[in-house]
Amino acid sequence: MIFEQVAVGGCQSYLVGCSHTCVAALIDPEISQLDRYLALASRDGLRIHFLIDTHTHADHFSATQEMARRLKVPVVMHQQAPAPFVDLRVGDGETLLLGRLRLQVLHTPGHTRDSVCLLLGDRVFTGDTLLIGATGRTDLPSGDPLALHDSLFNRVLKLDPALRVYPAHDYKGRSFSTIGQELATNPRLQAHEREAFVDIMNNLNLTMPTHLTEALRTNMSGGKTVAQMLAEAAAKVPFYSMDALVEQLDRGDSTLVLLDVREREAYEKAHIPGARLLPRGQLELRVNQELPDPTQRILVYCEFGRISTLAAATLRELGFGRAIALDGGMDAWTAAGRPVSAGPQP
Numbered sequence: 001m002i003f004e005q006v007a008v009g010g011c012q013s014y015l016v017g018c019s020h021t022c023v024a025a026l027i028d029p030e031i032s033q034l035d036r037y038l039a040l041a042s043r044d045g046l047r048i049h050f051l052i053d054t055h056t057h058a059d060h061f062s063a064t065q066e067m068a069r070r071l072k073v074p075v076v077m078h079q080q081a082p083a084p085f086v087d088l089r090v091g092d093g094e095t096l097l098l099g100r101l102r103l104q105v106l107h108t109p110g111h112t113r114d115s116v117c118l119l120l121g122d123r124v125f126t127g128d129t130l131l132i133g134a135t136g137r138t139d140l141p142s143g144d145p146l147a148l149h150d151s152l153f154n155r156v157l158k159l160d161p162a163l164r165v166y167p168a169h170d171y172k173g174r175s176f177s178t179i180g181q182e183l184a185t186n187p188r189l190q191a192h193e194r195e196a197f198v199d200i201m202n203n204l205n206l207t208m209p210t211h212l213t214e215a216l217r218t219n220m221s222g223g224k225t226v227a228q229m230l231a232e233a234a235a236k237v238p239f240y241s242m243d244a245l246v247e248q249l250d251r252g253d254s255t256l257v258l259l260d261v262r263e264r265e266a267y268e269k270a271h272i273p274g275a276r277l278l279p280r281g282q283l284e285l286r287v288n289q290e291l292p293d294p295t296q297r298i299l300v301y302c303e304f305g306r307i308s309t310l311a312a313a314t315l316r317e318l319g320f321g322r323a324i325a326l327d328g329g330m331d332a333w334t335a336a337g338r339p340v341s342a343g344p345q346p
């Protein structure tokens, strides 16, 4: 077995493959590590055949759909997963073949209705059903403490105590545990009785995960995250530094069209000297009258450098092949004590 564990910000993902056939599966990939997974698979001589989410994540952005688009291999989730883009829906007791390896699905609802654990030889990927020294929470959408009690005490904890436990999260830098170790030391598992366990789960008073709505939106719909939109735009646009712009302004070089895409009020309060105003919301509708020459070099800026990246990418799509974005925004420009102009556009 070839095995890679990727930990990022408390999220754990796993690349597992058969050393005889090079067939691999990727479990719980996170969007920011997409290139790392592909690089690891290449380095290890593996070809990913399955992209698996152990459940609908509410706290991080899954990479399964984007990777499926690139690799043309199926996204695998439990039958009850709400995401419409799941290609291969699996149920309890079913097995995926990874070359000579067997990846067996255990349906273990509780953290979410669609949670599964995945058994593979000497190890089990427990998703957020069983964590090291904890369990997944049950207060997020489709969570159910009674179901989690049943999944843990009647399924997962009855597995071989020597099995290694690889969870979907660990915030303390640990890489794995065993079923036996968890039975002996996991504080939440000491409450065997249903009522006591449910009582613990209902009184954890956890704060909501950051990005909860965005994670559920993207993981359930297959839509993009805001960071993804920005990264995709940034990959299509060159950037221009503030120093280069200052130098250009000092030289009195007027070949560059400086375009402020913020709202009118912000522009009138303070803008970079010589900038023209075209709010991003009106960009497509007014571009023809405002920017008649598509061969001009256009430097776009906004307040923080994010909207301008999107606007510059839009301009490139519209045929302005020399549109570039300012590396930074009005906020950094002002903070650096650079000159500003005020008032309406002349």
Ligand SMILES: [Fe+2]
Pocket (backbone or CB within 6 Å): 055, 056, 057, 058, 059, 111, 128, 136
């Ligand atoms: Fe989770």
